[in-house]
Amino acid sequence: MATRIDRKFAALKAEGRPALVTYFMGGDPDYETSLKIMKALPGSGSDIIELGVPFSDPMADGPAIQAAGLRALKKGMSLTKTLALAASFRESDNTTPIVLMGYYNPIYIYGVDRFLRDAVASGIDGLIIVDLPPEMDAELCIPAIKAGINFIRLATPTTDEKRLPKVLQNTSGFVYYVSMNGITGSALPDTSRVADAVKRIKQHTDLPVVVGFGVKTAEQAKVIGTAADGVVVGTAIVNAVANTIRPDGSLVADPAEAVATMVQGLSSGVRAVRLAAAE
Amino acid sequence: MDKAVEPNSFKTGPDEEGMFGIFGGRFVAETLMPLILELQQAYDDAKNDPAFKAELRELSTNYAGRPSKLYYAEGLTRHVRQLAKDKGLDGGAKIYFKREDLNHTGSHKINNCLGQILLAKRMGKTRIIAETGAGQHGVASATVSARFGFPCVVYMGATDVERQAPNVFRMKLLGAEVKPVASGHGTLKDAMNEALRDWVSNVDDTYYLIGTAAGPHPYPELVRDFQSVIGEEARAQILEREGRLPDTIIAAVGGGSNAIGLFHPFLDDKSVEIIGVEAGGRGLDGEEHCASMSAGSPGVLHGNRTYLLQNKDGQILDGHSVSAGLDYPGVGPEHSWLRDTGRVSYVPILDDEALDAFQLTTRVEGIIPALESAHAIAQAVKIAPEMAQDKIMIVNLSGRGDKDVHTVGKLMGMEI
Numbered sequence: 001m002a003t004r005i006d007r008k009f010a011a012l013k014a015e016g017r018p019a020l021v022t023y024f025m026g027g028d029p030d031y032e033t034s035l036k037i038m039k040a041l042p043g044s045g046s047d048i049i050e051l052g053v054p055f056s057d058p059m060a061d062g063p064a065i066q067a068a069g070l071r072a073l074k075k076g077m078s079l080t081k082t083l084a085l086a087a088s089f090r091e092s093d094n095t096t097p098i099v100l101m102g103y104y105n106p107i108y109i110y111g112v113d114r115f116l117r118d119a120v121a122s123g124i125d126g127l128i129i130v131d132l133p134p135e136m137d138a139e140l141c142i143p144a145i146k147a148g149i150n151f152i153r154l155a156t157p158t159t160d161e162k163r164l165p166k167v168l169q170n171t172s173g174f175v176y177y178v179s180m181n182g183i184t185g186s187a188l189p190d191t192s193r194v195a196d197a198v199k200r201i202k203q204h205t206d207l208p209v210v211v212g213f214g215v216k217t218a219e220q221a222k223v224i225g226t227a228a229d230g231v232v233v234g235t236a237i238v239n240a241v242a243n244t245i246r247p248d249g250s251l252v253a254d255p256a257e258a259v260a261t262m263v264q265g266l267s268s269g270v271r272a273v274r275l276a277a278a279e
Numbered sequence: 280m281d282k283a284v285e286p287n288s289f290k291t292g293p294d295e296e297g298m299f300g301i302f303g304g305r306f307v308a309e310t311l312m313p314l315i316l317e318l319q320q321a322y323d324d325a326k327n328d329p330a331f332k333a334e335l336r337e338l339s340t341n342y343a344g345r346p347s348k349l350y351y352a353e354g355l356t357r358h359v360r361q362l363a364k365d366k367g368l369d370g371g372a373k374i375y376f377k378r379e380d381l382n383h384t385g386s387h388k389i390n391n392c393l394g395q396i397l398l399a400k401r402m403g404k405t406r407i408i409a410e411t412g413a414g415q416h417g418v419a420s421a422t423v424s425a426r427f428g429f430p431c432v433v434y435m436g437a438t439d440v441e442r443q444a445p446n447v448f449r450m451k452l453l454g455a456e457v458k459p460v461a462s463g464h465g466t467l468k469d470a471m472n473e474a475l476r477d478w479v480s481n482v483d484d485t486y487y488l489i490g491t492a493a494g495p496h497p498y499p500e501l502v503r504d505f506q507s508v509i510g511e512e513a514r515a516q517i518l519e520r521e522g523r524l525p526d527t528i529i530a531a532v533g534g535g536s537n538a539i540g541l542f543h544p545f546l547d548d549k550s551v552e553i554i555g556v557e558a559g560g561r562g563l564d565g566e567e568h569c570a571s572m573s574a575g576s577p578g579v580l581h582g583n584r585t586y587l588l589q590n591k592d593g594q595i596l597d598g599h600s601v602s603a604g605l606d607y608p609g610v611g612p613e614h615s616w617l618r619d620t621g622r623v624s625y626v627p628i629l630d631d632e633a634l635d636a637f638q639l640t641t642r643v644e645g646i647i648p649a650l651e652s653a654h655a656i657a658q659a660v661k662i663a664p665e666m667a668q669d670k671i672m673i674v675n676l677s678g679r680g681d682k683d684v685h686t687v688g689k690l691m692g693m694e695i
């Protein structure tokens with residue numbers, strides 16, 4: 001059964017360019033504004049949306065995404081409301097894939113079966129759950145696959161040759177290569193090493209491989225996009241939101257517009273890959 | 280919650296996957312997964328290596344000062360017998376202290392640090408990171424790092440940096456870098472998040488020296504094993520002193536390392552009642568406590584499934600305790616399992632009760648206990664008067680209270 005994610009990558013392949021995958025934090029700076037941000041993403045050139053679910057203790061995130069999650073939680077964001085956000089987005093967009101990204105505990109407390117039912121009903125296509133490695137597949141990965149939701153796994157520089165098959169085993173949709181050992185928001189690593197890593201992963205799977213962690217500019221998106229099937233941008237987008245917020249919480253500018261401008265720029269980066277290939 | 284199935288032995292866990300029943304596991308980012316598998320391999324090898332055991336024994340004896348004494352707390356026993364008398368009873372159990380406060384660095388934390396630093400050395404790691412609440416684990420980590428020549432970074436919540444100032448200075452003297460963590464309430468949970476972030480960013484050279492029996496498998500198991508020396512000694516010592524097993528053993532539970540260390544060797548001694556004491560803070564009604572097993576629910580945090588303080592959206596609460604070492608909204612997974620199987624009872628002790636026990640012990644025993652340990656003592660003082668005089672109780676005096684005199688002085692309204 002082809003999912004929205006499969007169809008999107010097939011279309012991009014035909015177009016001959018990599019995907020722009022954009023991460024933003026649900027509920028940041030508040031529910032309504034984040035819905036506006038989300039709705040503006042596809043029109044600005046985002047191909048796949050990663051919808052961040054805020055968590056009180058984001059162990060794998062750097063200061064920017066930590067702060068975004070706390071802003072959202074302070075405004076009353078929750079997993080329930082994150083699902084509502086996705087459902088609301090789906091009313092006017094039935095093609096852009098939505099991947100929920102977060103930590104396991106809110107889902108565990110929501111109840112895995114109930115969560116998967118509601119996620120399907122809200123138009124969620126995939127899950128990236130940071131603290132569920134393959135060793136824990138029975139918790140959520142296997143039930144998610146049964147429910148028709150892609151479970152997207154992170155591969156990292158510490159995932160060696162021996163471990164890769166285990167990581168890829170129940171992965172579907174795409175593989176997310178985290179280009180460095182570190183937390184979100186760290187600096188971009190050496191791009192030639194990224195290209196080698198993508199090649200290495202592709203020897204083990206036919207799934208698209210997208211690369212994330214550290215991409216901030218259109219130029220970087222272009223360089224990484226040349227070596228991979230997609231580029232993930234997160235911290236830069238979250239920072240674009242943060243830059244519109246004054247310390248007292250009032251807004252300097254429209255966060256949705258700031259994000260849209262940022263994403264348009266990044267989008268020119270991934271689209272330049274196709275132009276380059278066509279020359 | 281259904282009662283978990285009672286096993287034949289309570290000492291066989293965890294299973295291959297690192298589970299104690301539904302608790303424990305390896306809920307970590309992929310980046311860390313190869314590292315904890317490597318650690319598990321190294322630990323399994325070390326466990327079966329006589330040279331490793333011999334080196335640990337040598338250090339425990341001549342560096343840390345083991346075995347720690349089992350002391351008959353005559354003054355406190357007299358006190359609880361007087362309490363019984365005041366109520367018209369003639370009870371008052373005999374109270375022993377397991378003197379972990381006499382260890383080098385002043386608490387049980389050194390037991391675990393010596394074991395883990397030898398593991399780090401075996402694994403060829405060159406940099407140590409640790410999290411700390413009360414600062415006792417930070418001091419013990421800084422100590423073994425100095426002894427073995429490793430650079431050491433200690434993450435400590437900003438609130439704790441303030442309330443455990445003497446330990447911060449000790450760590451710096453020992454050459455460690457103390458990094459204050461401002462997120463959350465600036466307590467142990469936040470320090471642990473930051474230590475995990477450091478670890479993910481420095482996987483090649485860094486050994487994460489976790490200070491309590493929590494975190495992803497195999498940490499709960501190996502920390503327990505390194506701390507079980509407490510219970511093994513206590514069991515042999517009481518058999519020698521009294522010719523029989525104790526009736527009750529009590530320890531304070533933060534993450535649960537001193538408690539599991541005392542409890543584990545007694546788990547299959549059916550006649551021994553085992554009590555873990557959680558921080559009741561300002562009472563269990565609100566959110567100002569850290570009694571995750573008395574008032575929390577199972578969830579996933581810091582690499583394992585365990586009882587946690589959380590809201591209905593699965594967001595972790597900060598909690599509160601006067602004692603920095605108990606100020607953690609979770610607990611090691613083995614305790615969660617022991618709770619559900621009914622083998623161990625977990626009870627809360629309030630801030631005020633712990634402060635009373637702190638002062639009482641200081642006056643009647645001439646021992647200043649750590650505020651963490653004072654929670655265990657408070658529970659002993661609470662139940663001992665109701666027990667017959669021929670009953671025997673062992674309380675884990677997990678650490679000394681020098682680090683807490685500022686905090687207690689402030690609460691008593693004194694300038695120090």
Ligand SMILES: Cc1ncc(COP(=O)(O)O)c(C=O)c1O
Pocket residue numbers: 386387412413414415416490491492531532533534535536537538603604605649651652677678679
């Ligand atoms: C003296 C002492 N006792 C107890 C604890 C609580 O930790 P655990 O539950 O791991 O023994 C601490 C922690 O800092 C401590 O310093």
